[in-house]
Amino acid sequence: MSSQAAIEFANAHQKHYLQQLIEFLRIPSIGTSPAHRADMQRAAQWLANLMERIGLHSVQLIPTDLHPVVYGAWGSDEHEAPTLLIYGHYDVQPADPEEQWHTPPFEPTIQDGNVYARGASDDKGQLLTHLVAAEAYLRTSGKIPVNLKFFIEGQEECGSFGMEEVIQQHSDMLRCDAVVISDDSFWDAATPKITIGTRGLVYFEVDIQGPRHDLHSGTYGGAVHNPLQVAAEMIARLHDAQGRVAIPGFYEHVQPLSAEERHELEHIPFDEERFLHEEIGAPALWPGEVGYSLRERITARPTLEIHGIRGGFVQEGQKTVIPADATIKLSMRLVPDQDPLEIARLFEEHIRRITPPTVRVSVRLLSYAYPALVDRHAPAIQAAVEAYHLGFGSRPVFLRTGGTLPVVADFMRILQAPVVMMGFGLPDDNLHAPNEKLSVSQFFGGVRTAIHFMECMARQSTSP
Amino acid sequence: MSSQAAIEFANAHQKHYLQQLIEFLRIPSIGTSPAHRADMQRAAQWLANLMERIGLHSVQLIPTDLHPVVYGAWGSDEHEAPTLLIYGHYDVQPADPEEQWHTPPFEPTIQDGNVYARGASDDKGQLLTHLVAAEAYLRTSGKIPVNLKFFIEGQEECGSFGMEEVIQQHSDMLRCDAVVISDDSFWDAATPKITIGTRGLVYFEVDIQGPRHDLHSGTYGGAVHNPLQVAAEMIARLHDAQGRVAIPGFYEHVQPLSAEERHELEHIPFDEERFLHEEIGAPALWPGEVGYSLRERITARPTLEIHGIRGGFVQEGQKTVIPADATIKLSMRLVPDQDPLEIARLFEEHIRRITPPTVRVSVRLLSYAYPALVDRHAPAIQAAVEAYHLGFGSRPVFLRTGGTLPVVADFMRILQAPVVMMGFGLPDDNLHAPNEKLSVSQFFGGVRTAIHFMECMARQSTSP
Known part of the structure; x- marks a missing residue:
């Protein structure tokens, strides 16, 4: 041989x-x-x-x-x-x-x-x-x-x-x-x-433009929709109360796990306590998307994460500014058979839908990869x-x-x-x-x- | 004389x-x-x-x-x-x-x-x-x-x-x-x-600590409650749908405007269109707190503004990080007879109430002033x-x-x-x-x- x-x-x-x-x-x-x-x-x-x-x-x-x-x-x-x-x-x-x-x-x-x-x-x-x-x-x-x-x-x-x-x-x-x-x-x-x-990936920057320039929160607080406030309100509307990504159509082409794969996953030894305390170190795991196990969620289900929110004042001390704009950096991990360009389109539509009339918003797709x-x-x-x-x-x-x-x-x-x-x-x-x-x-x-x-x-x- | x-x-x-x-x-x-x-x-x-x-x-x-x-x-x-x-x-x-x-x-x-x-x-x-x-x-x-x-x-x-x-x-x-x-x-x-x-002022930093260190969103996305996500969810719960500050007890000691003062304010000439286009330059004014005129809102009503959200990656390009922590810098403008230290206590209680079990939160009062x-x-x-x-x-x-x-x-x-x-x-x-x-x-x-x-x-x- x-x-x-x-x-x-x-x-x-x-x-x-x-x-x-x-x-x-x-x-x-x-x-x-x-x-x-x-x-x-x-x-x-x-x-x-x-x-x-x-x-x-x-x-x-x-x-x-x-x-x-x-x-x-x-x-x-x-x-x-x-x-x-x-x-x-x-x-x-x-x-x-x-x-x-x-x-x-x-x-x-x-x-x-x-x-x-x-x-x-x-x-x-x-x-x-x-x-x-x-x-x-x-x-x-x-x-x-x-x-x-x-x-x-x-x-x-x-x-x-x-x-x-x-x-x-x-x-x-x-x-x-x-x-x-x-x-x-x-x-x-x-x-x-x-x-x-x-998993695939789509990475975005969402720019939220409010007032023409930074404003004093004493003089204008109450008249202006603060772009950081808008950013937070929009982010809060990207997941629903069940931990699902709230973009309409987002899950349409997600391939469900086969019964075989779910069964397999359940039987691979995995110590959640060790994972939480040794790898993550947070007080508790995120319950995440309802109906899926932790291992399914981190490998076989799509996710949406915020990577940064730029705008305003973040140094030591205090400045009472209403920032002129805010930028959200975020990405989604995609699973078969989600098409990154289709998801990008759905995301942009959703952002338009949840943009209040008090700001102007632009969405930039920085990169994408297929699952x-x-x-x-x-x-x-x-x-x-x-x-x-x-x-x-x-x-x-x-x-x-x-x-x-x-x-x-x-x-x-x-x-x-x-x-x-x-x-x-x-x-x-x-x-x-x-x-x-x-x-x-x-x-x-x-x-x-x-x-x-x-x-x-x-x-x-x-x-x- | x-x-x-x-x-x-x-x-x-x-x-x-x-x-x-x-x-x-x-x-x-x-x-x-x-x-x-x-x-x-x-x-x-x-x-x-x-x-x-x-x-x-x-x-x-x-x-x-x-x-x-x-x-x-x-x-x-x-x-x-x-x-x-x-x-x-x-x-x-x-x-x-x-x-x-x-x-x-x-x-x-x-x-x-x-x-x-x-x-x-x-x-x-x-x-x-x-x-x-x-x-x-x-x-x-x-x-x-x-x-x-x-x-x-x-x-x-x-x-x-x-x-x-x-x-x-x-x-x-x-x-x-x-x-x-x-x-x-x-x-x-x-x-x-x-x-x-x-107006008076209370200025806070709210630190949200999630995982022990920054994590990769590919490996951990779905298992971890992203501290920037938590920050956004908390901020979204600081105002209600009527534009009011949603901290229980916040308005308890707010002195209402007298009929005389409201009447006076209405009759002082004030050009909202000019104010919007020349001073602010946003697409629209914030409707703000329901039931109060713009001039009341910017002078005689209390407000809450986000000044900055620190955490994660905000430079050019992309990094798929789940940040270990996030910090919100925010302040409230207070009106008579709100006591800044009482408001600070109510704010901290509210933050405790809306903190999910997935993170640890600390609230720091940076400064305060009386109205x-x-x-x-x-x-x-x-x-x-x-x-x-x-x-x-x-x-x-x-x-x-x-x-x-x-x-x-x-x-x-x-x-x-x-x-x-x-x-x-x-x-x-x-x-x-x-x-x-x-x-x-x-x-x-x-x-x-x-x-x-x-x-x-x-x-x-x-x-x-």
């Missing part, structure tokens, strides 16, 4: 692959920092060199407005085998606050079975598992059971800015049967997780379930994330392929925080799983 | 008195600026010297935490005549933006019958009228028909900070039958105004009416101001004396703005009125 040989090869060369990971982690590829532009170029080139060395073809740096995408392929669309597009990112978060790191963020250190370094889990270590798997196949069998395409970007920590256009422009080259993303973590130390849903939901019965998802079982000895849970990954929806929409979000990190990997790490055993478990996944995918597609 | 002689004297020496005003205006006594401390001292000393020269006794600089109060007296409490305490302030606003002045702010210039200079109307010119009146009596009759006490402070533009303590400490010395303040303007060019009411209402039938007010008629040939209207003058309430409360707010400025004097001015004819009309007022006061108190 070729997967067995590949796994044995990877195991026999653990030292080499750890060394390779450490080399990659040493490059401070902070994509958001202009001071690290050369490091970004170095990291991209390092990946391209690795792809060449492994034996991929068509290796290239696809230029973007900022940092290039590294591309490389094996096999051909003409082969009968299915084609996987493996996505990852070589940019990392800034390391600050640096003084809170126990070891230097860009001098990778192995301690207690973990590699400590910025980017270890997010996403250099996770993306490398697939390259190690590919090499292990090629060094042992001379071939891989599937066609592979690697698409490793450098702007993920900037919100994958511009990736939609890149995918669109190269959609022929990127054609595939499934997209694989390993940029996620297990549910707990023993339980893998496959993320099957991401995504992967069919859990898709062959690629089933292959992932089997691969986890073979690679780690456990079956994964299916979960949706409450966050937004625009690139997932972009891949699904443009390439018409399912996205397999299979991560190898652990929940305590300190992503975006000091002392980020990746467990060495998770890394090699990930390599094993990636090897199995390729074989399972090949088998799935040839099974009747 | 001694008033006639005094008026003739003042008229004969107009040139001298204008020169004296110009000398006083030349001192840049900007009380809020540390760079002008020596000028403040110089202005106080200038006033003290003038008082000595006129022939006042007990002239002294009363020290405060910042700038001294200039005090001087004539006559004695043992005299049968009534005693007037004349209040004014020698500090002026900063002159900026200086480039918008047509003539230098501290080089007083006479043009088109006006003296242009910072402080001309607010308050150096107005306070001098009473000193000229006193001198005119003394130079012609050797005596004044009333006892006088001058109390000229240097912190009015800082909100008369600390004056309550000074008045309290010297309440014996300041004992009087009426306080006179000339720091106000006519209703229009032809109509004097006596201000009979000022004041002068009995229009008091002899001192009737004397002012007569004095205006004799000095300017017109009868004044009675109005309340929507603003807060803590010193007015302090004088009334501590000295138990009515306060006569009789101003000689005009509505277009550009107070606190570039090109502040005082009309020369208003200045000498003020001098005449001050001379008459002293005599009318003396007559009022001796009439049966």
